[in-house]
Amino acid sequence: MAETIDLTGDGGVLKTVITKPKADAMAPSDSFPLVDVHYEGTLAETGEVFDTTHEDNTVFSFEVGTGSVIKAWDIALKTMKVGEVAKITCKPEYAYGTAGSPPEIPPDSTLVFEVELVNCRPRKGSSISTVSDEKARLEELKKQREMVAKSKEEEKKKREEAKAAASARIQAKLDAKKNQGKGKAKAK
Numbered sequence: 001m002a003e004t005i006d007l008t009g010d011g012g013v014l015k016t017v018i019t020k021p022k023a024d025a026m027a028p029s030d031s032f033p034l035v036d037v038h039y040e041g042t043l044a045e046t047g048e049v050f051d052t053t054h055e056d057n058t059v060f061s062f063e064v065g066t067g068s069v070i071k072a073w074d075i076a077l078k079t080m081k082v083g084e085v086a087k088i089t090c091k092p093e094y095a096y097g098t099a100g101s102p103p104e105i106p107p108d109s110t111l112v113f114e115v116e117l118v119n120c121r122p123r124k125g126s127s128i129s130t131v132s133d134e135k136a137r138l139e140e141l142k143k144q145r146e147m148v149a150k151s152k153e154e155e156k157k158k159r160e161e162a163k164a165a166a167s168a169r170i171q172a173k174l175d176a177k178k179n180q181g182k183g184k185a186k187a188k
Contacts, residue, residue, distance in 0.1 A: 002016045002017055002018065003016070003017070004016045005079075007075050007076060007079060008075060008094065011091065012072070012090070012091040012093055012094045013071075013072045013075050013076055013088065013089070013090055013091070013094050014088070014089040015076055015079060015086050015087070015088055015089075016086060016087040016089075017084060017085075017086050018085040018086055018087055018114065019083070019084060019085035019116075020084065021080070021081035021082060021083040021084040021117075022081075022083055025081035025082045025083050025084070026081060026082045026120045027078075027079075027080065027081045027082070027120065028064045028077055028078055028080070028117075028120050029120070031122060032120040032121055032122055033063045033064050033065065033066075033120075033122075033123065034061060034062070034063050034064075034120065034121045034122065034123060035061065035062060035063075035064055035077055035117060035118075035119065035120055035121075036059040036060070036061045036117075036118040036119040036121075036138075036141065037053070037059060037060050037061075037077070037115050037116060037117055037118060038053045038054065038059060038060075038115070038116040038118055038145070039051075039052065039053055039060065039113050039114060039115045039116070040052040040053075040054055040113065040114050041111055041112070041113045042111070042112050042113075043105070043106075043109055043110075043111065043112075044089065044109070044110035044111060044112050045109065045110065050104040050105055050111075051104065057142060057145055057146065057149070058142075059118055059119075059138070059141060059142075063123070064077050064078055065078065070090065070094065070095045070096065070111075071090075071093075071094045071095075072088060072090035072094035072095055072111075072113075073088070073113075073115075075094070076088045076115070077115070077117065080115070080117040081117065082117050082118065082119060082120055083116075083117070084116070084117050085114065085115070085116045086114075086115055087112060087113070087114055088112070088113045088114075088115055089110065089111070089112050090110065090111045090112075090113070091110055092107075092108045092109055092110060095109065095110070095111045096109065096111075118141060118145075119141065121137075
């Protein structure tokens with residue numbers, strides 16, 4: 001089981017790494033504060049999905065540390081690296097608090113996000129020169145996500161085929177054992 005880390009010391013933001021990043025992966029920094037993420041948010045109480053980028057295969061982009069997202073995300077994303085997938089559990093005071101975000105998120109809700117840090121990049125004008133460069137980069141990210149999704153689907157299909165083949169072999173052995181000894185008459 002993966003280790004759960006208390007990022008705030010009060011249990012308000014818990015992080016469990018699902019997929020570890022490569023050792024040399026980039027992390028958000030002052031030079032690369034803009035992040036692109038894939039995520040799925042659920043209500044801890046019911047498990048109901050209230051928001052996701054997976055349905056339309058998009059990325060959500062924001063600048064870490066500016067308060068443009070819930071506190072838990074600003075805290076958690078600073079600890080992640082590109083390629084990492086983590087489960088982030090956020091108590092209400094680090095999410096939407098007593099107000100919630102109706103109608104999807106009730107007041108005082110603990111939220112659970114599965115977040116993948118897809119990319120870190122500099123602020124506009126820092127080193128990405130044009131809008132067309134940015135569009136090309138985002139298109140490449142989309143293609144990468146589609147390739148990963150296709151690969152996962154192919155792996156799933158292979159596993160299902162392997163299960164079916166194993167089941168057929170077991171059934172054939174059982175049938176062979178049942179048929180052993182049938183039709184043999186004892187000689188007198």
